[in-house]
Amino acid sequence: MTNIKSLCLCLLVALVCLPLGAADHLLKSPDGKLVVEIDTEGQLKYALKREGQLLLDKSLIGLVLEDRVLGENVKVRRVNRRSMVEETIVSPHYRFSSFNVVYNELDIQLKGNFGVIFRAYNEGIAYRLYTTAKEGLTIRDEVVQMNFPKDYTTYMAYSTVKPGKDQYAMAFQNLYTKSSVTGVKTDNIAFLPITVxxxxxxxxxxxxxxxxDYPGMFVKGxxxxxxxxxxxxxxxxxxxxxxPRAMKRVVERADYIAKTEGKRTYPWRIWAVSERDTEMPVNKLVYxxxxPNRIGDCSWIKTGKVAWDWWNDWGISGVDFKAGINMETYKCYIDFAADNHIEFVVLDEGWYDPGKGDMLTVIPELDLPELVRYGKSKGVDLILWAVFNVLDDQLEAACKKYSEMGISGFKIDFLDRDDQTAVEMTYRIAEMAAKYKLTLDLHGFYKPTGLNRTYPNIINFESVFGMEEMKWSSVQKDMMEYDVTMPYIRMMAGPVDYTPGAMRNASKKDFKDIYYNPMSQGTRCHxxxxxxxxxxxxxxxxxxxTAYKHEQECTDFIVSIPNKNIEETRVLQGKLGESVVIARKIGSSWYVGGMTDWTAREITLDFGFLGDGTYEVVLFRDGVNADKQAEDYKKEIFTVTPDSEKKIRMASGGGFAMTVVKK
Incomplete structure (x- = not known):
């Protein structure tokens, strides 16, 4: 009976439209390695296999409405297939300037104004539910079951809120916890992405x-x-x-997750499948x-590097004025940016009185139009920090005022949730900012979900356990392990505003959390x-x-590494939780960076990824004493061809970076 069933399914693949009554449906990736088995007998569920290996056993999916569950007692109305669909996606400010995707698709229309679309790519599979009701719906819950055939190992970042409180409301910043599926915490929830x-x-x-127009997903065990x-x-x-920031927080929630239109699609649920760890950081499925792009012309959007005030606590020294949130300090930051060809300066918290929640009124100590004029006279643009809901409350007035003043964009902070109203606010702000040609850097924000494709004026996201954590975290918060785990997991979803660049660096034994003069774990080259x-x-x-001026050689090297117009990104070697080496191409030049955890490692870098010709390399690597003196580094200049190799030792908590420019 099984063989007959399989034969029938194979014949059905060639059809564009299938009749009623099909119980099981297969969908394969273009290379045939991934197979999704969708079961529509009674309950809607699916399983995932890779080359015969069961990765995900039959798992229920559906929507819980007020009066029924869409996904139970299902009956198929129609099945549509599309095979070998090819798309070329232009992706400004992404890890590739453009890329191609190929997928096979299965659209199963079910009775009850309900359906599901599955797509299979070589890089993974995805599905999304949809409804076709004429009237609005109250979604009480969504059924997302994940049944694994074995007690696999998981990597999860949990909510930082203690049990008994609203664990859905937090900054989406935590280290990864490694455990078996059965060992997943039962008193907490994990935010996406998670890796199994x-x-x-x-x-x-x-x-x-x-x-x-829908809440984001968390995971629990x-x-x-x-x-x-x-x-x-x-x-x-x-x-x-x-x-103290006029932040709006949720104090009461309903017994449902969303109120929405009846005719709509719901978010894509993605399982990226990687055969090697090095495939993970360059997975493109979220994007x-x-x-697609809703704002049209993107030529006005500027990206680049930013001189930042908050992490270093406006920590200028050796000057004849009191450093702080005042004109002299910000003109000093602008001068520094101009002298080093840095495109932006951000005015973080304090340029308006955060307690009053009014970003239309600048504090008396600052003449903001004068700062904008001064910056532009030196080729430096300004970015303004604000709380999400404060900007939202004054949205068009603030966008209009600061766009006309010449502000480049906003760094908005402390959303700290991804329920339906938070997601709606984000889209509202993104659209209005684009109207006034303002860019957005989203902090205190949920993980990227492709919003930077829809609104390319969103040019970065936090949702990362970044450098700010070093101001108050002990060495037990293992930043070095995180730094070689995050690129494989979190970075799959989208870019990260990690805020690197510490010029005070410490070994594992020497690291201390210091608020006003913070340091990094690990080496300078890391x-x-x-x-x-x-x-x-x-x-x-x-x-x-001041710190950068004292370390001008490193500063010059940082600003020599472009972070825009990236054409291609490759992961040359590495293993999740241990090390990573990534190369990025711009024109005929390449830029390569590598990191390790607290374990010292020696790698052999093969330059076979280069095109024909001879290249000049400028390499910054850990110095011979970097295991103890983390600021110790060595600069080397040499030439290579595609046939060259280079042994590079990374110290404990170390790393290296190089520019590879064609001669």
């Missing part, structure tokens, strides 16, 4: 894309079975403003599955490597101008 190690180097990474469940923030019914390793179209220089 299926053995034999095969990994699944769960992400979502095209999150619009039961501590017993090899199953995980999706979970979602309930809809906010009451918010209150809290000091590819997002809604910091330099971040400017290549990270997808980051808008990259901060986190330390202060």
């Amino acid at each position: 190690d299926c053995g034999n180097e095969v990994k699944l990474t769960l992400m979502e894309s095209d999150l619009e 039961d501590g017993k079975s090899t199953s995980l469940q999706g979970t979602f923030a309930r809809y906010p019914t009451e918010l209150k403003s809290f000091a 590819a599955l997002a809604s 910091q330099l490597a971040a400017y290549v390793v990270h997808d980051s179209p808008l990259t901060m220089l986190a330390d202060n101008p």
